[in-house]
Amino acid sequence: MNIEGQTHTDTAPLLSRTPLLEIEDLHVSFPGENGRKSVISGLTLSVNAGEVVALVGESGSGKSMTALSLMRLLPPDAEITSGRISFAGRDILALSPAELDALRGADIGMLFQQPQAMLDPTSRVRTQVAEPLWVHRKMSRHSALGRVVNMLRDVGIPDPSARAQCFAHELSGGMAQRVMIATALSGNPQLLIADEPTTALDVTVQAQILRLLDDERRKRSLATLLITHDLSVVAAFADRIAVMYAGRIVEEGPTQAILKAPQHPYTKALISCSLLTTDGAGQLLSIPGSSAHAHELSCGCRFHPRCAIAKSSGMGNQCMASEPSLDSLPEGRKARCWAVGHHHDEQTSC
C-alpha cells in the first residue's frame, strides 16, 4: 500500500485503511494419529473497514477453519495453538463466552454455504430474522417482528409478508440464502463473514446473491471476508484476494492486479483452472496431484510437489529444502515463492 503518497488532507482513504479485523500468525491444529495435525500454520491477514477481502483456496486449505476461528466456532477438538485475532481493537481469543455471544450476530454476521441447513427448521423465517434485533439491539419482540417484512423486502424477497410466515424447508436455495443475509444483517454488523455463500446455488441465482451482497456492502460500508474456491465470484466482488494453500497464505494483493498478473505458480494454475484454459494439445491446464498431504511436508515450499516451476527451472533443490517467506512486492502485493523477488535472509532452512 502506498503510504508515502498520503497527505494529511487525505482522510477518507485513511479511514478505510484502519484494520477492522487483524489476524496475526494464527496456528490451528487438530489431534491426529501421529501428534497434532496442523490446519492453519501462521496465517496473517487483515480486513479494513468497508473492504471485501476474499480468501481463496482448494478444499482442505484451511479457509473455512479460518472463518470458524474468527467466530470462535471451531470444533471442540480443534485448538488455536498460537496467534492473535483482534476485531475493532478487541482480542477475540480472550473473550468470555458471554462476550462472544454479544459479538456474534451483532458486530460480526456470518453466511454459510448451505443456507437451508443453517436455518432453524423448527421456527418461522420471521422469528429467525428478528432474533438479532431483540437479542442484540434490545428491541421489543413486537417491534422487531414488525420490521421483518421490510428487511425481507430489502434483500429482494418477493411477497415478503407471506415469506415471513414460512419455514426453512418451504424456501428455495436462493430464497433461503436471502433470508440468511437478512438475518446476518439484521444485527447491523461491521463485518460479514461469508463462507462460500453462492457455491450451493444455481448460476443465475449466484449472480443475484452476489449483486445483493455487493449492494448491501456499499450501502452499509460493510467489511466482508469472503471465503470461496471460485475465482469468478472473487473477480466480481472482492477488493483484495488472499490465496491460501495448505494452511498458509501464498499470495495476497488487490484483486485486479492478482487476476491480471498472478505471481505465485499456485495462483497462476488456479486461474487457468477456473478459466478452463487449454494448452496447445487441447488438454485443459490442470494442477497435477492433490493438496491432501501438503500439510505434512516437513520442509520446503508446501506447493513444490505440484509446482511446474519447481520442476522445470532448476530451483527444485531450493524449493524442496526450505520454505519461502511471504515477501512484500510492489503495489501492496505479497507472494510466498522462491521464484518471485525473495529475500534470502529470512529463510528458515531445515
Added chain:
Amino acid sequence: MQLAAAMQSPPSAGSKKTPYVVAKDLFKYYPIPGLGHRMVKSVDGVSLTIAEGEVLGLVGESGCGKSTIARLMTRLTHATNGELTIGEHDILHMEGEALRRMRRVVQLIFQDPYSALDPRMRIGQSMETPLEQHGIGTRDERNARVYQMLEEVGLDGSFYDRYPSQCSGGQLQRVVIGRALLLKPSFLVCDEPTSALDASMRTQILNLLMDLKQRHGLTILMISHDLRVVRYLCDRIAVMYLGRIVEIADRDELFRAPKHPYTKALIASSMLDETGLHAPEMLLDGDLPSPLNPPDGCRFHTRCRYATDRCSTKEPEFSAVADEHLVRCHHWQELS
C-alpha cells in the same frame, strides 16, 4: 476475468449423424402423496438425439428436470410416457434379464463421489462388484482388470485396498469413473460429475473424461449447470427449463448466437466478470417456478423481460433458426 476469451476448441471429433440415443416425447410425472391428482411435471415432453461418439450437454437450473433425464436414460426410474432407444435397445420397455444386460451398455457417473461409494467397502471391492454381478471373467481376471483400470484413471494399485475415507474427492471421482468404465459401456451419462470438486480437481476430471471418451469411443450425455464445463466438453448443447428443452444447437452456434432469452441469461450469469455483475439487464430475477404448477403459455414468461401477452397464453413450438438450431420462443427473430 474474461472467461469468454480463454475458450479454446475442445478435442472433439466423433463420427457424426448416426443417432445412437433417441428420446421421443419423454414424460416423467411424479405424484405427490396427499395432493390428490397433482403431479410434479419433472420432464414434460423432451425429445432429443445423441449421435454415436457425440457429447451432448444438458444445462439448466436445479429443478428443471435434467437429473430426471439421467435417471430415465439409465432406467433408474420409469418414464410416464414416451420412447427411448439406445442403440438397438428399447430402454423403457425392458424387463428382467434384458434390463440387467442393458446396464452394461449405459452407465451413470454421479455428482457426489463420496456418496456413490460404500464407505465400508475397499475401493477395489467396490470396483469389482459390478463385474462379479455381471459374471465377467474369473476372480483373477476381474482383479487384473480393476488394477488396470486404476492405472487408466490415473491412480495406482495402492488404491485397491484403501477405503473411501482415505481418498480425496478427486480421487474418488476417478474411482467412480473407473468403476463405470469397467463394464465397457458405450453410453455414459454424467450427472454433474465435477460440481462437487474444486477448480483444480475439476480440470483433472474433465481431462480424464475427454481422454477416456476418445480411447473408448464413448457417447456421452453431460449434465451440468456450469456452462464453462459444457462449453469445453460438448459438441451440442440442449438448454432445459421447467421440464422442457427450450433451445438446442451446436456448441459454437449456441455461444455465438443464443436465441432464447433464457439461454442468453444463463450465458451472461456464468460469464460473470468484474463488469458483468453490474449488467443486471442480462441477469435473471427470481427463481424457477414450481414444476408442480408450471405457468401457462411459455414457461419462461414469468421471468422473461421480453414477454408479451402472447407468451402468457400460448406456448411456443420449436422453430428452426438454422439446420441444427432449434428454439422455443415466440419472439426470437425480433430479439436477435
